[in-house]
Amino acid sequence: MTLQLHELVTSSCTLPPMPMVAARVMRELMNPDTSADSLSKIIETDQALVTRILKIANSAFYGCARKVGSIQLAVVVLGFNTLKNLVIATSTKSLYHQQSEAEQTLWEHSLGVGVASHVLAIAFSPSALEQAFTAGLLHDLGKLVLYTKEPSTYTGILAKQEQGVACHISEREAFGFTHTDVGSVLVEQWNLPENFEAAIGLHHSLDTGKFRELKPRAKALTAIINLADGITKQLLVPGNEGVEAPTEGIEIAMETLAISKDHIDGFLSQIKETFDAEKNLFTV
Numbered sequence: 699m700t701l702q703l704h705e706l707v708t709s710s711c712t713l714p715p716m717p718m719v720a721a722r723v724m725r726e727l728m729n730p731d732t733s734a735d736s737l738s739k740i741i742e743t744d745q746a747l748v749t750r751i752l753k754i755a756n757s758a759f760y761g762c763a764r765k766v767g768s769i770q771l772a773v774v775v776l777g778f779n780t781l782k783n784l785v786i787a788t789s790t791k792s793l794y795h796q797q798s799e800a801e802q803t804l805w806e807h808s809l810g811v812g813v814a815s816h817v818l819a820i821a822f823s824p825s826a827l828e829q830a831f832t833a834g835l836l837h838d839l840g841k842l843v844l845y846t847k848e849p850s851t852y853t854g855i856l857a858k859q860e861q862g863v864a865c866h867i868s869e870r871e872a873f874g875f876t877h878t879d880v881g882s883v884l885v886e887q888w889n890l891p892e893n894f895e896a897a898i899g900l901h902h903s904l905d906t907g908k909f910r911e912l913k914p915r916a917k918a919l920t921a922i923i924n925l926a927d928g929i930t931k932q933l934l935v936p937g938n939e940g941v942e943a944p945t946e947g948i949e950i951a952m953e954t955l956a957i958s959k960d961h962i963d964g965f966l967s968q969i970k971e972t973f974d975a976e977k978n979l980f981t982v
């Protein structure tokens with residue numbers, strides 16, 4: 699396989715650019731004088747994004763006590779950071795064209811990990827809560843990039859995963875690098891927060907020095923994503939319920955978050971219910 703990570707990084711047509719409105723929102727949030735008004739004006743240039751944000755802001759997922767009828771109110775009620783995460787998350791949906799079963803599966807897996815991360819963060823790691831959903835949603839974006847670049851090879855990798863071979867192992871065999879390597883490059887290109895680099899780049903590498911050296915918040919977020927990934931594979935992927943999927947590092951994730959399997963079992967039905975209820979939020 700001649701595909702090079704370097705080639706992926708340098709060929710502008712391969713890596714998806716950060717969706718335009720999301721990039722503008724990120725830039726605006728770096729301005730210390732930004733206001734709810736100026737942010738709303740940027741978001742309102744994308745009507746599909748407005749509809750998605752309002753639908754999500756009014757869902758049980760964010761649990762707002764009052765009805766959110768405008769983007770201005772969403773900014774005030776949800777806060778700048780939550781809104782920023784929502785903009786990134788909803789814009790990401792547009793990268794999944796879902797013209798194939800593989801893309802549909804990747805999207806559902808990513809949404810599942812987003813939802814599971816959110817529920818786990820509420821229960822076990824409030825410091826990770828603000829970024830959990832978005833980091834979960836983005837954690838496997840490298841897979842989408844590889845699938846888009848080499849659809850037939852990647853379809854084979856997904857088929858092997860169903861037989862129990864972890865994707866990152868087949869990816870290394872086929873490409874010489876993994877979806878987490880591609881994800882790390884994306885995090886850099888998109889200028890995402892530092893914690894995302896750990897969560898996306900290290901979610902299969904909890905047994906490494908790099909993970910052990912992370913700052914506590916980045917470590918907790920990465921552990922949440924690893925755990926949510928394992929739970930999603932077992933619980934949320936259709937036809938895969940109860941299957942013991944190989945998820946390396948899950949014991950380290952539990953140890954990092956100081957929780958046991960019994961703790962997690964108590965949240966499985968909540969995760970499943972939340973996923974089923976929220977699945978349609980992104981379909982506008």
Ligand SMILES: [Fe+2]
Pocket residue numbers: 837838877901902
């Ligand atoms: Fe992954």
Ligand SMILES: [Fe+2]
Pocket residue numbers: 807811837838927
């Ligand atoms: Fe994953």
